[in-house]
Amino acid sequence: MNHIKLVIIASRNLKRNSRRTLITVLVSSAGFAALAIVGGYMDFTFFGLQEMTICRGFSSSGGTGHIQIVRKEALTKEEQYPMEFGIADNDILQETINNSNKDVKATVPRIEFTGLISNGERATSFLGMGVKPEKEIKLMNYWDDVYKNSKKNVFQEEMYKRLAMSPQNGVLLGESMAKALGATVGSTLMLMGTTVDGAVNAVDVTVAGIINNSMKTVDRYYLVTKIETAQSLMQTDKVSKILLVLDNTCKTDGVLPAVASKINRPGNNAGYSVIPWYQLAEYYHSVKDAYRIIFGFTGIIVVLIVFLSAANTMLMSTMERVREIGTLKAMGISNRWISMMFLYEGLFIGVMSIVVGLLFKEIFTLIINNANFEMPPPPGMSSTYFLKIYPAFHFLPWISLLLIFSTTCSGFLTLFKIRKLSIVNSLTHV
Amino acid sequence: MIEKVVAKLAGVSKYYGTGEGRITALDRVDFEVNKGDFVVLAGLSGSGKSTMLHLLGCIDKQDEGESYIDGIDTTRMSLEQLAPVRLEKIGFVFQSFNLVPVLTAFENVELPLLFKGIDKNTIKSRVNDILHELGLQERMHHFPREMSGGQQQRVAIARALVTNPILILADEPTANLDSKTGADIVNLLIELNQKKNITVVLASHDSVVLDRIKHIVNIRDGKINSHS
Known part of the structure; x- marks a missing residue:
């Protein structure tokens, strides 16, 4: 099978329901941007914590050097x-x-x-x-x-x-x-x-x-x-x-x-x-571990929201295209290939969300980094600091993979729906 | 001359629902289509003609009896297992055309070929040929919404024919068309049957169809009532 054709069908279907696609992409890209900004904040926090541990320390022992x-x-x-x-x-x-x-x-x-x-x-x-x-x-x-x-x-x-x-x-x-x-x-x-x-x-x-x-x-x-x-x-x-x-x-x-x-x-x-x-730096490692758990939990929630949003789009799309799916099945196209079409749609949503998400991330990072938000002193410190978001480039491939995985998996969900669809009933579905 | 059986139903029954509410859609039907036949399944709504067409087309399963397509016993095969059989051997024409709305006429017609693993150039020439043959060369790159009902049905016929199936099944192909366009479509199918010896089974109660076809199988209450 020519995958390019499936990609074309997928992209045109997304275009056909442009408003719904836009909303899904916005939700997913907001998720991407949120994760990337959290990643940038994590980097900023860990860097600050690292340097403070070295220079100032958190106990009677002073900075560690x-x-x-x-x-x-x-x-x-x-x-x-x-x-x-x-x-x-x-x-x-x-x-x-x-x-x-x-x-x-x-x-x-x-x-x-x-x-x-x-x-x-x-x-x-x-x-x-x-x-x-x-x-x-x-x-x-x-x-x-x-x-x-x-x-x-x-x-x-x-x-x-x-x-x-x-x-x-x-x-x-x-x-x-x-x-x-x-x-x-x-x-x-x-x-x-x-x-x-x-x-x-x-x-x-x-x-x-x-x-x-x-x-x-x-x-x-x-x-x-x-x-x-x-x-x-x-x-x-x-x-x-x-x-x-x-x-x-x-x-x-x-x-x-x-x-x-x-x-x-x-x-x-x-x-x-x-x-x-x-x-x-025991304190540094324990704080870092705690932050990782918090940020990881936030990440799971965001990915779940993205997944549910994309899954909703995919399932809605499946419901709206019951007759089309029935026709393809009647023509002898297997459930696997039909599902593949939806997987590509999920993939497309993922890719678009990454592009838009990167844009969102850059805009918000620029705003935050120039706004000089004063943060309260971290635990064990007496001085305040200005909130900064680091680029966190090393996080971006992982966030992108997570996003692509969740949107594509949402396309995979349609396989169950497609399998269950009766060809005869689908052909006359209105 | 030995006539080759293209599709066969033997003692086939189909029921809908269970218990007292069970409806018999087909009742121990025996039916054969030979190569080159043009058969119309006629009957009132709910008579069982569409059910019979669905069983012939391997898109539904009978509850009793046996079914064959091109000599293959399809009785115990699942609908998913039958997908390659449908792709290889059967072409469908539906009442509502059922074209993929996001694809152009050309793309709709090439779709089944793409899934058959045929090379790009063959696909291109075969689709071009069939669209020319059906007078759709001007509409090749139009989307379904940009075409009339008759043109859409022609595209649907082209899509059914492009894989060179042994059997074309058409379910009420004229129902959504005006009588003149309907007649054109029937004439086209007759022409294809006569020129290319394509086997066609058509379900309809439209006089436009019935007036033009000799071989009519009347179905009533799930049973074959008469042949003509």
Whole structure:
């Protein structure tokens, strides 16, 4: 059989019922555009989430950086005393990395430590992070460079600046912790902790700023101080980890082996693990999974609507063409070929819907991207951002396939109807 | 000369409905059509002539009896299994022409050939020839809505003839035409029967038909009443 002829018949039949075809195409193309826009929003959201995870983080650990370097033992063994598996030669290591790889924009050392903080009357435990504020600002600025749609987190940057300018032992406290200790900016408090030798040590600190973390439990126990303060408390020159900031997240997997081989060279104190950001980003993965389920569910609903709309058109078309179908059957044309005609109609509707849908998608994307819709801060963040829809080209073939599949399947439904039609009754059907 | 039987019904009965409301459309009918015959099935509405035509054309199944087309026993074949038999051996002409409205005259006529897997050039020449023969060369690329009833019925006849079937079945082909056009159509069928030895079975109670055909089978209450 000449399929071209079937295609011609299908296209002419669609033209014959142009109004109904138009409505079906509009519904299907709206479905296509909706899925494509949701896909674009997904891409935008995941990208934002990824970059935020790298630059800002969602907990006391701050941003993950693109790559983290830790001692291998830190991942497999329990420390017998603080900083047992810390990085001792961190300045040399940072220099080696900075000099060897042009894709590394900055290295950011950090210390994680715990202890007690006291105002003289009351004491509470804390989770502390020792940082180099100016380097943390660099990490945050990476975000601002790549993610221009977000409002700059002025508050957080300001806090790090205050810490950088504070005297030797400045500290940033979580809001709840500050409240619990009755501390305000300028208050003097005492940090108590264990040194690397196991002795108890204490340092006086001055509150340089009070930060707000939307996670209450983190807010209650979280503090940030300069790396030198943490080192002085613990009587060490080690750091817990070194974060690498690249000029582009896409380069992570490329830089990873180069850095690993450079710092693990024999005679270079071998024994560092080089961990990409995505292996450290549990929150990112859980949010992404949740979003995928939500978007997937939305997709199923849209596809179902498209399918039902196309199926309605196909079945209506079958009902209107009972006599024609009966005639073809009487002529000896098999049910399979007659159904094929309707399959082509479904296929046509699908193709037309993709073309119109792409147009809709582009128009709506243009409107949304230029409207600067301000979105509320995402979970764990305090800054708002402007809604953007990314092109999501990688989604389009899948959405197109889904659409074609659903409209063509709706044509397939007619096979059941066609099979049941009595030839004799069809010939006289009015 | 041995006459070749083109279609045969043997002891065929057809019922509609069940139980007490059951209607006997055909009652143990025996009927044969030979090659080159032109037979008219005549009778009042509801007499069973259309049912008989449907059974001969393999578009309906009898409840009792046997049916044959060109020597093939079609009794136990399903309607879907009979599709290739219809495509190969039977041509239909319907009362309401039943052309595919979105196709031109040419396309309507070529339709059954496309499903037979015949090559493009043969299809083109065969369709052209038949449309010329039936005087439709001017209407070749017209859609059914652009043609008169008579022209549409000619296209329907061309479509029935184009596959070179062994049997043409026409169900009330003049019913939707005025008497002059109806007469033209009947004359055309007679001419085709005489010139090309095409076997035609026609169901009608139209005097335009009955006046012109000798071989008339009268059907009454589902039984063959008389032959002429």
